[in-house]
Amino acid sequence: MPHLPTRFVGIIIAFAPLFVHRSWKHAQVLLIGALLAPGQRTVASLLRIAGLSRERHFVNYHRVLSRAAWCPRAGARILLGLLVDTFVPDGPMVIAIDDTIERRRGRRIKAKGIYRDPVRSSDAHFVKTSGLRWMSLMLLAPIPWAGRVWALPVLTALAPSERFCQERGHRHKTLLDWGRQMALQARRWLPGRDLILVTDSGFSALLFLDAMRRGGITAITRLRLDAALYEPAPMRLPGTLGRPRRKGARLPTLAEILAATSTHWRTVRVPGWYGAAERTIEITSATAVWQHGGLPVVPIRWVLIRDPLNRFAPQALLCTDPTRDPAQIVRWFVRRWQVEVTFQEARSHLGIETQRQWSDKAIARTTPCLLALFSIVTLMASRLPARERRQVEQAAWYRKPQPTFSDTLAAVRRAIWREQAFVTSRRRSDSTKVRFALPDAWAYALCHAA
Structure with a gap:
């Protein structure tokens, strides 16, 4: 061996x-x-x-x-400690949460379901696939020898479909529930660190953002251009009757701010823009309160982004900490692209979707172990x-910098x-x-x- x-x-x-x-x-x-x-x-x-x-x-x-x-969760805690000590010993720690579909077939795979395939689908074309849905928590850390940020998987959990839970009498947990539990678990493991969570638009929900804010985690995600934004609630005067106000006056939507000629734009250079070396963009930002009927009130800083060369459509981000710098919010958010790179690298080089376990416990353990192997290989390379x-x-037809x-x-x-x-052996005269x-x-x- x-x-x-x-x-x-x-x-x-x-x-x-x-x-x-x-x-x-x-x-x-x-x-x-x-x-x-x-x-x-x-x-x-x-x-x-x-x-x-x-x-x-x-x-x-x-x-x-x-x-x-x-216990795989105990192993994830050990792995997170090794990664933090090696790559992010101090300063803000950026983490990401995202889901992926592992395409699997077989009658004995009980937790598989029918999901939208994010790789093969587009805005105009919907593709369904059969497989297992996984939610993964990753550490977005700069790798010195690679010259870029890598998404290092730490904790991965199986997120079965609602139909699977109903058939077995289990309480169904949505992706927001899984994401909230994973982020708060990382908070408990690292109580003294400044945690920055970047997610896609699927986690742009007031209940989720409020849970992150109360848990001491700064969440950064996308924001709709037509979101209802308000000023903070005014101070309550002594002797005022009724319940306290939760919001102030209605603010213009981000779409209106984008179209206004009086909007002041700031030029920012963002390194590592979705695989590119550097991208020059224009941003504008302000603070507001995001609120919807019956849901928590979340104070945010919104950042509106546009490309001077019109290479992509304008988009907006939100941050649950209004004191953060807008340019730094954008730089943290673009790291999220590395999550998709890690999923693809794990499929290409670590054999995800090639394992053949059939028991429920083996299925729930194998894929998280293979994703964690990505982080273990990175730790070994650091030694x-x-x-x-x-x-x-290198090759004559492929230059890799x-x-x-x-x-x-x-x-x-x-x-x-x-x-x-x-392996050397002892010297023998008659060898x-x-x-x-x-x-x-x-x-x-x-x-x-x-």
């Missing part, structure tokens, strides 16, 4: 308290196999790449996911020498294989040169890489 280099052991050993001794040994094998295996991430392929294709008790490795008693982690796979996750995964794999290939034979694990990795 391959062994991890010493520089990686300090990262992996942090997860040992989650398991009993026997399960921990099997979990290490699965971890190394998931790092090295090409193609599918089934338990069988992990055992093959680890050189255990003749292991008679292979069922014990399946039971790590389907039966063993360990490598600078020259190794900055190596980029900065390393991507595939380069980082290749650097970690090289370090692990080097640990197996260059003879042994003919080199390609190890079975190497042959499997090289010949079955499709």
Whole structure:
């Protein structure tokens, strides 16, 4: 079985308290196999790449996911602590919450449902797909050797459909409920940090934003151009009868402010604008109160964005902390694009949607583990020498200026294989040169890489 280099052991050993001794040994094998295996991430392929294709008790490795008693949420807390200490030791910490669909088929996958496919659908074309819906909490941290921000998955939970919950008599939780619980869980894990939560327009709901504000989390999301904005409620005079006012006078909508010729615009340069190096935009901002009948009143700072070259339609953002700088709000929000990049990288290089577990517990554990593997690979790469982690796979027809996750995964794999290939032995006077034979694990990795 391959062994991890010493520089990686300090990262992996942090997860040992989650398991009993026997399960921990099997979990290490699965971890190394998931790092090295090409193609599918089934338990069988992990055992093959680890050189255990003749292991008679292979069922014990399946039971790590389907039966063993360990808590994924406790593992997420350990992983978050390692990521924060390595990449964001101080200052504001930006996190993101988003959902994704894992396309899976099979009669025994009970939690699957029919959802809108966000990748294949557009505004004018609706595509449905069958699969599992996952909600993931990610840390948006700058990676020094990559020169950009990466979305590092921390906590992932299965969000089944309403029909699945009704059939089993369970209370259905919406995506807003899952997102609220995950964000507040991160707040409890990091009580003293300044948390910035960036989300898409699906979380632009007053109940959700009010929960974030009361929990001490600054939420940044999109805002409709026709949202009903008001001035803050005036001070209540002594002796006034009736209930206190919740809002002041109605303010113009953002669409009206966008069309007004008297609006003052400020030019801002935003690095990393949705994959681009830098984008020059114009913004205007102010504070207001967002309120709707029967819902909480949320004070916000809105930021209206437009492109001087008209390359994208005007859009608006909101922040639940009115004291934040508008330009910084935009810079934090554009980091959210890296969440989609992480989902795609995990599908391409970590085998998501290729696993074949059928039990409910194994399904609920496997995909979160594969997403967390993205963060573990990044942590391992941080322990490598600078020259190794900055190596980029170049070609005459493809110039890559900065390393991507595939380069980082290749650097970690090289370090692990080097640990197996260059092991020195004691000097013997009667030693003879042994003919080199390609190890079975190497042959499997090289010949079955499709």
